[in-house]
Amino acid sequence: MRAGPSQEEVRRHNLGTLLRYVHVHGATSRAELTNRLGLNRSTIGALTADLTTAGLVSEAAPRETGRAGRPSLVVRPESSRVYSWALSIEVDRLRAARVGLGGRILDRRETDRPRGMQVLDAVQPLAEFVHEMRAGVPDDTRYVGTGVAVAGMVRRADGVVRLAPTIGWVEEPVGAALRAELGDAGRLTLGNHADVSALVEHSRGAAAGCDNVIYLYGDVGVGAGIIADGRRVAGHGGYGGEVGHMVVNPYGRECSCGSRGCWETEIGEYALLKHAGRGDQSGREAVLGVVDAAMRGDSQAQFAVRQVGEWIGFGVGNLVNIFNPEAVIFGGTLRDVYLVAAAQIRSRLNAIGLPACREHIRLRTPELGDDAALIGAGELAFEHLLKDPLIN
Amino acid sequence: MRAGPSQEEVRRHNLGTLLRYVHVHGATSRAELTNRLGLNRSTIGALTADLTTAGLVSEAAPRETGRAGRPSLVVRPESSRVYSWALSIEVDRLRAARVGLGGRILDRRETDRPRGMQVLDAVQPLAEFVHEMRAGVPDDTRYVGTGVAVAGMVRRADGVVRLAPTIGWVEEPVGAALRAELGDAGRLTLGNHADVSALVEHSRGAAAGCDNVIYLYGDVGVGAGIIADGRRVAGHGGYGGEVGHMVVNPYGRECSCGSRGCWETEIGEYALLKHAGRGDQSGREAVLGVVDAAMRGDSQAQFAVRQVGEWIGFGVGNLVNIFNPEAVIFGGTLRDVYLVAAAQIRSRLNAIGLPACREHIRLRTPELGDDAALIGAGELAFEHLLKDPLIN
Incomplete structure (x- = not known):
């Protein structure tokens, strides 16, 4: 049971809400944001300015609308500049992707996973994928974090895979192993494969x-x-x-x-x-x-x-x-x-x-197919940013 | 996705939060409320004053604490002045109670329900119980609403019992029948028996x-x-x-x-x-x-x-x-x-x-036993008040 928030908390909440909206729905006009978020125009303007300064969104005039009057600026997530690494450990394959804000898959790699493969043998190719893709990342970009979808039961606090019967892992410190291999990759969050896929189909797929x-x-x-x-x-x-x-x-x-x-x-x-x-x-x-x-x-x-x-x-x-x-x-x-x-x-x-x-x-049937797990792994990393965009 | 609340919404939210706290936890000192709700002393004082004026809580000096200094006033729900009618339709019995704010059962009645009893035959004794108990209600009191727990699947919007296999009812307009019998009882909310009992055990019972x-x-x-x-x-x-x-x-x-x-x-x-x-x-x-x-x-x-x-x-x-x-x-x-x-x-x-x-x-095992369904039915009625104490 908590009492109401302070003004500063409200502002930070609103920043997160606006960023989350364009992250999920893509490019949105200021007019529609005003409407959808129930905030007035000047508040939307101020929030957008803060997020633009932070490099999280950009604003531009919309394509020709054919209507008279000054058109409402369109706010879009900086998908090519703000990104996460998304990894997926599945029964038959290992996948890695660079996912931009807005849930856009910018680059991806995949390899088979022979059944019975041990944790260390699975972690290495994933880390190599990240190193490979990292070489192609432009300079003017911002890394947010790494998310990992695992076909098993995951303890989020420390990234231990408690039980993954189909993969054959029990109490394996997958998070720690990945952290060691990825070096400077920083914040790393693990989640269950079906859970993260569900959230993506719920936010922007078949169950929107x-x-x-x-x-x-x-x-x-x-x-x-x-x-x-x-x-x-x-x-x-x-x-x-x-x-x-x-x-x-x-x-x-x-x-x-x-x-x-x-x-x-x-x-x-x-x-x-x-x-x-x-x-x-x-x-x-x-x-x-x-x-x-x-x-x-x-x-x-x-x-x-x-x-x-x-x-x-x-x-x-x-x-x-x-x-x-x-x-x-x-x-x-x-x-x-x-x-x-x-x-x-x-x-x-x-x-x-x-x-x-x-x-x-x-x-x-799913709308995002197998991409849901990668986009969902990316969401695990973006979640920190969306909660408090100017801090995280 | 909603943006942050206005100052007035925050105040109303805080009123509801404070009232809900004492409703669930009983008499609480201002000092503890300050602590638990994360609000400062003057805000707690102002909120308590508003709720006292509305007749929902009262304040008094605590019993002797033995400590030096001015003791913190204790805020308690007006259990004997603010009440709901709580009804429960079960397989083998019909129950009715007057439940005071704070979840206190002030009066109660019960009768057997022969298996196979029809809706109208069940509604009548319940309404009689309410009329009987109403005769004993003091003048200076406030009726909040009526809640009904039913051992079946209930459509809250209109109080239709969709299916209650153990009671033998299908698509029965129990809410409407009760409303007709209770006359001026006003706001009436139906809920599932296990659902409302669960919420009570969760808020103040075995699963607190x-x-x-x-x-x-x-x-x-x-x-x-x-x-x-x-x-x-x-x-x-x-x-x-x-x-x-x-x-x-x-x-x-x-x-x-x-x-x-x-x-x-x-x-x-x-x-x-x-x-x-x-x-x-x-x-x-x-x-x-x-x-x-x-x-x-x-x-x-x-x-x-x-x-x-x-x-x-x-x-x-x-x-x-x-x-x-x-x-x-x-x-x-x-x-x-x-x-x-x-x-x-x-x-x-x-x-x-x-x-x-x-x-x-x-x-x-449950802490509140069979009282959970009655207290829970009462909660269905109090919920409106707790959401927005000065409006409802």
Whole structure:
């Protein structure tokens, strides 16, 4: 319970609000900012001037509007001058990008990650990517921080990956290892891959404008980023959203977490490939192979997709009763399965979801695709700046 | 995205913050308020004066402190002068209370509710209780509003009960029916029974100080009020928290909702009584009978309690992975079962819950017991006042 803010706090809050607005929405006229932020014109002018001086935004006349009168100046984020490093550690690949303010990917690198790769072996190529890209960064730029998305449970305070069953890491000091390799990279923040992707789809993607969202990401495992009333459901230690380990089948298969019948044992990569008679394969290409075969009429592939679709609908139905969301987004390989199994998913979801809990729900695929994790990792770094633009 | 508040908004916010503080924490010295709310002494003095003039708080010298110097005045909510009507519609009973500011129950009434009772038959005794209690209300008092807790899914906007399977109501205009019976009672707000109980246990009960809480309430069905990062997980339409209809056993029994194997079919009253060989009984007394028999060594009762305990732990494990809560509170008949089945519950929860998700979890029984629903119903009415004390 806190009392109201001081005038100086209000000004700093307003600076952050304006910068966040153009960061998320892109170039915006002063007139629209006045309107959207509920501040008067002179306040918007003063805030914009401060942010311009700090090199965070720039102002310019808009393109010809065809209307009479002096046009409102357009404020845009300095995407090419203010940037973060964004890293993503996934089951099958390692990615790095330079992300400009406004969420623009300015440069990127990617390499395969063999399953079973250890932390130090993963950290090195990521650091090399950063060193490579750094060589191409113009002089007149400002580095804000580094964000890392990891397909696992991350303790934000110190960047320890507590558990990443699909990657095979337990209690690994990934943050410290990256800090050592990156040298002067300074501020480094780790987050969960599904969480950061969810926030990006929520702020500027498939769930823009929705306050209650479940973003599911599948590969070998299944994770979720959950937004309730506009905010991430993080939980006490930041480990919320582990829906892949919601047990849906008490009589099901053993899971990599040690439990049995977890949702990801029924809808993850292994389940799909096994149902399709392709248990010897693995990886995204193999999943896409089953989905393609199902679309071409292969009956075993269709069986596999139906089976997995049923279980997807089952778990989504449970989550719908718990969260009453507006949107459920299917990311990763769940996106591909959703596209061919939408009917099964919807039908099972309708059987389990209570009418009031599911009545306004929209099932969607991601708008930003796999870029969401990189943009989201960038957001982890920008967050400090957006909170207090002139200090951080 | 909103810009900062005006000075007048800050003052009103501060009035609400101070009033909410003493409403939740009871009598508090000006010195402590200064400290807790981060405002200076003269601001606290001015706010207290405004609230005193409005008849919402009173100030008095504290009891002898034994310390030298002028003691800080103590501010307390006007519990006996400012009140709401609080109603609770439950599976087996109807309750009404007059609740004073500060959450003090000043008067109360209760009657049985035969299962199958229709809306109009339930509304009438509640209205009579209010009329009765109203006759005893002193002159110099202020009525704030009426809050109603219902064991079902409620649309707050118009007070329609969308679905209350355990009560047997579907799309019933309970708010309108109550308004018609109560006559001049004015502002009326409905909420879900588990939701409002959760908020009270969170603000002043077993989960005070915890920001991530799951409050479970069981009788025939099972509902939850879920607090994430200090706020209720309401969902898009306000129907979140229907954990009783999370399917835990795909091969389980039919549920009153039309689905199969919902959590409440495994841990609700019917399951316990059936396992105990007492399928012909029903109600809370019958549940307590099984729990007592188990404590006295009756083997079939012990079997029943173990079975239900396993399934309680199972579902709690799922919720722990999804929410990473600090506290899980067992209310209603789940409280009684928890007290004899804590070992099973903990063991199954530990097997399903990921270590990071359950590492700081505390399992608890409610502090406010069944009063939570009445105090919580009162909160629905006080909420308007606390938001803007001098307007509402």
